[in-house]
Amino acid sequence: DIQLTQSPSFLSASVGDRVTITCRASQGISTYLAWYQQKPGKAPKFLIYAASTLQSGVPSRFSGSGSGTEFTLTISSLQPEDFATYYCQQLKSYPITFGGGTKVEIK
């Protein structure tokens, strides 16, 4: 199985900050990576696919990059509605796996 390791697992930041979350895969997955946002008590919301393609309707302050084994999700200027937990997901092989999550909290 392909393991995904996210770092940090917890991040404290202020509105307006630039935030970067890293996702590392245990083996190469090309760009078969997606990112999701989840708020407490809610279903995950899809943000990015193919490592860097923004889903329609997602604010442009979100961006993704990377290929192979190292990927990043960047929020260029953190907004109050962005405080949430973020998950990466690999779609290169079964079983589909998720990273452990990164919780972004208000400083």
Place this chain on the structure above:
Amino acid sequence: EVQLLESGGGLVQPGGSLRLSCAASGFAFSNYAMNWVRQSPGKGLEWVSEISGSGGTIYYVDSVKGRFTISRDNSKNTLYLQMNSLRAEDTAVYYCAKDGISGRLQDHMDVWGKGTTVTVSS
């Protein structure tokens, strides 16, 4: 509007069974692979199973193989998850999620339901 609505969750004893349903609307259901993803209390997301649009191709995570069965009824636009021999570690919110691209498997999941809660406890 594309919508997914899960139902069928509840409290069940260890060793018991439960069938979850996911009613889909707003898109051509039979054209899209569908998934079940679960989240144990306070934990991360775990993919459980995927089924192709036709129902002919199915995948499971190892921990549920032989106990869970995914299926779909395209005439009713409904996805199912039959869960047998339930264990305490199956306690979770179960989400159904739609694949993003028509005709593909192993794809990002662009629409999620609100989830249904399954609790396995005596």
